[in-house]
Amino acid sequence: MATAAANEFNIYESAEARFEEAAKRLGLAPDLYKYMKYPNKEITVYIPVTLDNGRLEVFVGYRVHHSIVRGPCKGGIRFDKNVTLDEVRALSAWMTWKCAVVNIPFGGAKGGVICDPTKLSQGEIERITRRYTAELSEWIGPERDVPAPDLGTNEQTMAWVMDTYSMHVRHTTTAVVTGKPLDLGGSRGRREATGRGCLMVCDRAIARLGMKREQTRVIIQGFGNVGSMAAMLMHQAGYKIVGAADVFGALYNEKGFDVPKLIDWVSVQKKPLPEFPAGGTKLSSQEVLFQPCDLVIPAAVENQITTQNASRVQAKILCEGANGPTTSAADKIIDEKGIFVIPDILANAGGVSVSYFEWVQDRMGFFWRESEVNERLRDIMESSFDEVVRYAETHGVNNRIAAYMLAIDRVAVALKHRGIYA
Ligand code: NAD
Numbered sequence: 340m341a342t343a344a345a346n347e348f349n350i351y352e353s354a355e356a357r358f359e360e361a362a363k364r365l366g367l368a369p370d371l372y373k374y375m376k377y378p379n380k381e382i383t384v385y386i387p388v389t390l391d392n393g394r395l396e397v398f399v400g401y402r403v404h405h406s407i408v409r410g411p412c413k414g415g416i417r418f419d420k421n422v423t424l425d426e427v428r429a430l431s432a433w434m435t436w437k438c439a440v441v442n443i444p445f446g447g448a449k450g451g452v453i454c455d456p457t458k459l460s461q462g463e464i465e466r467i468t469r470r471y472t473a474e475l476s477e478w479i480g481p482e483r484d485v486p487a488p489d490l491g492t493n494e495q496t497m498a499w500v501m502d503t504y505s506m507h508v509r510h511t512t513t514a515v516v517t518g519k520p521l522d523l524g525g526s527r528g529r530r531e532a533t534g535r536g537c538l539m540v541c542d543r544a545i546a547r548l549g550m551k552r553e554q555t556r557v558i559i560q561g562f563g564n565v566g567s568m569a570a571m572l573m574h575q576a577g578y579k580i581v582g583a584a585d586v587f588g589a590l591y592n593e594k595g596f597d598v599p600k601l602i603d604w605v606s607v608q609k610k611p612l613p614e615f616p617a618g619g620t621k622l623s624s625q626e627v628l629f630q631p632c633d634l635v636i637p638a639a640v641e642n643q644i645t646t647q648n649a650s651r652v653q654a655k656i657l658c659e660g661a662n663g664p665t666t667s668a669a670d671k672i673i674d675e676k677g678i679f680v681i682p683d684i685l686a687n688a689g690g691v692s693v694s695y696f697e698w699v700q701d702r703m704g705f706f707w708r709e710s711e712v713n714e715r716l717r718d719i720m721e722s723s724f725d726e727v728v729r730y731a732e733t734h735g736v737n738n739r740i741a742a743y744m745l746a747i748d749r750v751a752v753a754l755k756h757r758g759i760y761a
Contacts, residue, residue: 361743412448415489422451439746517694526697534568536689558582561639574598587611589627592619637664
């Protein structure tokens, strides 16, 4: 059994509890266990920035390198007022397991800056990004650590990271970050990749459960990069999107949304999602997860499905678009309800998979067609889904623990080959 997290809402403890259980089930050798339990490096930076009003503010930022065993570190940069070192630690560990589940040659990292981007001007965000990058310039790089966007950061932020790093090393180095604009070394298909990956694994899951797209009602919490792209692609594929939420609240409409119009409302017109005209019943952002549906995709923030509410999930399939939306303590309740879980380290791995393609293309200086990107993504998502489900069946564990076991095993094999440098 998992070592229960002492504090259900500490995502580092949640991540550890799953690691512990998977390591135990694998019978991981004590030396390998000890090595993998700890991150490789944790960096704290203090970022002095002159605000638009002329005053100076010092922001705190982190970068955690969890593992370099299978390749350079890879992981997003989050700008959010709730960033903590524990959160960044957990997210960095998840990146290690995620890259290993989909078998791409990266270790895991994550970064974050404690700030509220909704209250900062573009100029202030640019200055935070550039100074954060400058402070980390010796620790990042195409062969060291390759950041990407996450909550509160986007293609523009990545362009600033790329430019700042390039100024420091005195040559343009597009492969230092992924999730860049298309005309600056970005990859076709990267913007849609995480949502597309969700669609691909959901297709696999409904096929296993004998369900049809047209009869599958979907609720999506979070309408940013992951949520809105998943909504658009799933709508185009024939799924019925009956619930959606952003930070301002949620809408539930059993008839299904006009998804292109909803995306235009939120992403183009920049309006709060719950104000979408004639959208349906208004609910809180969290409450929408517990409405009638067949498939639920939490694609916003952590700790949404907990011991307090897991029994109320009505979906047959839980596809974790966000990182850590279900607490480890709630896993048991979800299992007992017989919900088919596509765990975060598999479900949202489409993003890092196409980031890997972007890094490869930047290093080749040769860019692929979108159809080629999507085809390679499909290979990765479908084969990884199948491997996780097979692993779960062979070892008699749930899909989440199977994904961890598969990942830990892959890292352990690489570590055994490399050995421990004294
Ligand atoms: P984003 O900043 O583009 O969008 C976040 C969305 O969540 C917004 O719609 C926001 O309004 C909403 N939101 C924020 N707080 C909320 C709350 N409390 N309740 C409901 N909605 C809330 O971020 P994103 O890139 O879409 O990332 C979302 C999640 O997916 C994060 O957990 C992130 O780590 C994970 N993820 C992202 C990617 C990627 O490629 N962007 C890849 C893998 C995992």
